[in-house]
Amino acid sequence: MSISSANISTLQVLWWTMGNATSYVFSPLKFGRCYLLPLCTGCRFFYSSTSRGTLKSTQPNHELNLLSMQPVTELSLPSLVDMGFTDSQAEQLYDATSKLKGGAAKHALSTLTALFVLGLNPSNVLKLLEKCPELYTIKESQIQQRIANIRKLGLVEGSLQRVVSHYPQILTVPVKTVKNVVVFLREKCLFTAQQVTEILRDSPAVVLENMGQLEYKFQYVYFRMGVKQAEMVKSRLLRFTLEEVRCRHCFLERRGLYQTPDKKGQTVILNPKLASILKGDEDTFLTDVANASAEEYDVLKRMMKREWWEEEQLQGTIEANDDEEEEDEEDEETGGGSGYTRRRKK
Numbered sequence: 001m002s003i004s005s006a007n008i009s010t011l012q013v014l015w016w017t018m019g020n021a022t023s024y025v026f027s028p029l030k031f032g033r034c035y036l037l038p039l040c041t042g043c044r045f046f047y048s049s050t051s052r053g054t055l056k057s058t059q060p061n062h063e064l065n066l067l068s069m070q071p072v073t074e075l076s077l078p079s080l081v082d083m084g085f086t087d088s089q090a091e092q093l094y095d096a097t098s099k100l101k102g103g104a105a106k107h108a109l110s111t112l113t114a115l116f117v118l119g120l121n122p123s124n125v126l127k128l129l130e131k132c133p134e135l136y137t138i139k140e141s142q143i144q145q146r147i148a149n150i151r152k153l154g155l156v157e158g159s160l161q162r163v164v165s166h167y168p169q170i171l172t173v174p175v176k177t178v179k180n181v182v183v184f185l186r187e188k189c190l191f192t193a194q195q196v197t198e199i200l201r202d203s204p205a206v207v208l209e210n211m212g213q214l215e216y217k218f219q220y221v222y223f224r225m226g227v228k229q230a231e232m233v234k235s236r237l238l239r240f241t242l243e244e245v246r247c248r249h250c251f252l253e254r255r256g257l258y259q260t261p262d263k264k265g266q267t268v269i270l271n272p273k274l275a276s277i278l279k280g281d282e283d284t285f286l287t288d289v290a291n292a293s294a295e296e297y298d299v300l301k302r303m304m305k306r307e308w309w310e311e312e313q314l315q316g317t318i319e320a321n322d323d324e325e326e327e328d329e330e331d332e333e334t335g336g337g338s339g340y341t342r343r344r345k346k
Contacts, residue, residue: 075109083112084122093126100136110140118147119157124165132168149175153182154197167204181207189218195233203238217242225249226261227274235275246308248277251290251300 075097080090097108115125115135129135135143147160150170155163164171170178185191185199185206199206206214221227221237232238237245252258252272259267272289286292 075112083116085126086122089122089126093129096129096133097136107139108136111135111138111143114140114143114147118164119161120165128165128168132172134172135168138172143171145175146171146173146178149178150200153178153200154193155201159201163201163204170204170207173207178207181209181211184211184214188215189229191229191233195229198233199238202233202236206238209238213242214238217245221245221274224260225258225274226265226267226271231274235273235278237274237278240278245278247297247301247304248285248290250304251292251297252277254300255290255292257290 075094077087077090077094080093081087085093100108111129112125115128120128147164150160150163182196182200185196186193191199217237218232220242221232222229227235227237249258253260257269258271259269261267261271276289277285280288282294282297286294286297290297
């Protein structure tokens with residue numbers, strides 16, 4: 001039976017993980033007459049370099065005595081180098097983990113384990129942890145549950161690794177929170193399951209966005225700009241803030257370059273695509289779409305910020321008045337009830 005090196009690596013990681021969860025005494029995983037040993041780059045970090053010396057002794061029947069092997073239970077510079085980190089990377093990582101206190105420190109090794117099992121190389125792991133040091137504090141079981149949940153949502157191998165590398169914060173978000181965001185996108189915004197997968201792949205930060213702001217942004221683009229879900233996904237709308245979207249849209253609208261479609265979805269002018277409006281930096285937008293100067297755009301942005309501030313103040317006043325009216329009604333109901341009780345006592 002032929003087994004590829006990648007499959008052997010995976011099986012070795014699985015063997016170590018299962019063994020470490022149950023006992024400190026290991027027995028080799030056997031395929032025919034071959035024993036899988038933790039010698040690959042992705043798996044060698046599970047044993048200290050001192051314990052690896054036992055691998056040199058073999059028996060005539062090729063069975064190796066692994067009972068003396070001890071799993072690495074804490075990080076050290078040698079163990080980090082054994083994982084595949086360079087000396088400088090190992091020092092950098094060791095310094096970072098040394099500053100952790102209490103329960104956070106004991107999760108560092110399990111965090112590295114989960115990230116290596118995911119298929120990331122040492123350089124990517126280091127960059128990822130620099131972006132999101134919060135991962136040090138998360139239990140391996142939680143990371144595995146979150147990775148499994150992301151896989152269920154359609155992010156397959158390759159896409160999953162790219163998302164985690166680009167936005168490692170997604171592994172700090174509880175499974176329940178991610179599920180709530182998915183339900184919101186499916187039921188409130190009416191995105192399809194495939195569209196939700198594309199959103200998570202291209203705009204993973206959506207899992208931490210305020211739901212109220214997210215809903216307002218969707219409704220603004222859907223009703224105010226007349227853009228459908230497919231175009232929103234294609235333009236990667238959810239990467240942008242509401243302020244960015246509104247500023248660019250309103251600037252085009254006031255220059256006569258954008259028109260809200262009627263009930264039939266028709267306009268007198270040809271509106272630019274949402275992707276054209278959002279892609280590129282401000283200079284690209286002004287040159288290719290708005291055909292305007294930066295000074296004109298700055299004036300509009302300042303004016304719009306003032307208008308939005310006034311709208312928010314007005315909205316806050318209206319909500320405050322509504323709350324006062326509700327309290328007055330509650331007081332009247334309470335007073336009426338007390339009067340009724342007193343009359344009954346007479």
